Structures are given as structure tokens and as C-alpha cells.
Amino acid sequence: MAQIIIGVAANERKDSGQEMGHMPISYNPSGYIKAVQLVGGLPIMIPIGDPNTVKTYVSMIDKLILAGGQNVAPEFYGEVELIEYADYNRERDAFELALVNEAIRQGKPILGVCRGMQLVNVALGGTIKQKIKGHWQTENFQLPVHPINIESDSVLEKIYGKKVSVNSFHRQAVKQVANQLKIVASSEDGIIEAVESSDPEIHFLGVQWHPDFMYSVRKEDLNIFRYAVHQL
Secondary structure, eight states: OOOOEEEEEOEEESOOOGGGTTOOEEEOOHHHHHHHHHTTOEEEEEOSOOGGGHHHHHHHOSEEEEOOOSOOOGGGGTOOOOSOOSOOOHHHHHHHHHHHHHHHHTTOOEEEETHHHHHHHHHTTOOEESOOSSOBOOSOTTSOOEEEEEOTTSHHHHHHOSEEEEOOBOSOEEOSOOTTEEEEEEETTSOEEEEEEOSTTOOEEEESSOHHHHTTTOHHHHHHHHHHHHTO
């Protein structure tokens, strides 16, 4: 039986720091790769590039994962920049938006994590809160720091139950939810923590926390990847 091929959209840094000789790098955080491998998927990295290449990339994979990373530049959701932020990667935004649109066109399922959830919301016409407080933890990245409430009859309820604590590494959040999506989890301060598709033609699950940080210490977070690889 052939393995399910999971494309993981890559990030990049122009300067990788002193330990790596300040070279530019394209990379995936290893949590996405290891988790997909553990549940029997075959991960491949999709580097940022020309949006005209996304049709070929998407045709090569069975499903797509969009990882965390930089804030999405506000012009992509029709707003002006309201905060000082020096780490936008507009090339990544444009490429990943093209990936999302092509994956939807080809009927390929998408898992979006943190920025990935926000980006799919933008691709479908939603918007983002450019600045929120209290959702960037200083504790160990594998430590859940705040509870979320999960909607009944959602995929996430089957994985986590009605309430669970999650880690938190985001300074932005979904604001206006796209018409094709529905909210399936929220924090107690009203931040949208997960969405899924309400359109039968779109196969999408997005979570605001990082199961890629938690997959090795909590089975439910690994089960997010198991669901994405085998059921989404």
C-alpha cells in the first residue's frame, strides 16, 4: 500500500545565525516532519517559490500542511499595517495563498497550524486581528498554558473532548471568519482557537496552537496528525 504523501509548506530565513554561518536556509520545523512520519505519512518539503509552480507541487501530494511562522501581511486581507512588525515575508504569503487556492481546486485536504490557520482564513476571504495580548507564552513550548472550549460534534471533540489546555505562540488571531469556515474551538478570552470547513467541497482543519510542539508528549496532539494524514 502506497504511503500518503504530505506536502509541508516551508519557511525560510535569509540569515540562519552564527552557528550556521549566517547562510540563507529553507526549512520545516521538525515537529511536522516527525509527527507525519510517526503516523505513517510521507512528508516532503515545499519550498517558497514562484506561485506559477503550485499546480505541479499540489499535483505531487495527497494533502497539504501549512506551518506556523511570520504574521500574514495585512494587504492580503485588505487592511493597512496597524502595528510595527519587521518580519513579514510577502513572498511566502503569496506563494502559500497560491498553494491553498490550488489545493482547494484540486480537492486536496489542508491542515493549518497557527499562521497556517490564519492564512487559509485569509485565502477564503476572512481577516486577522493584527495584535492580541496574552497568547505568547514564556513557559516551555511543550507546556499547555490555557484552556480552550471545543464545540460538540467537531473533529476536535473526538480527539480532545470538550475542553483541553493548549500551548500558545501567537500575537495575531482570526478576526472575521471566512464564510466557508466555522469556529470549533475558542479560548476563554474569546480568541478563535480552531476552525474547520463548513463547505463539503473544502477539506480543512485549522488549529491556533502547536501540536507540532506537543506530538511527542501528548497522544491527542499526535492524533491531530493521524487524522490529517488518514482521514481529513
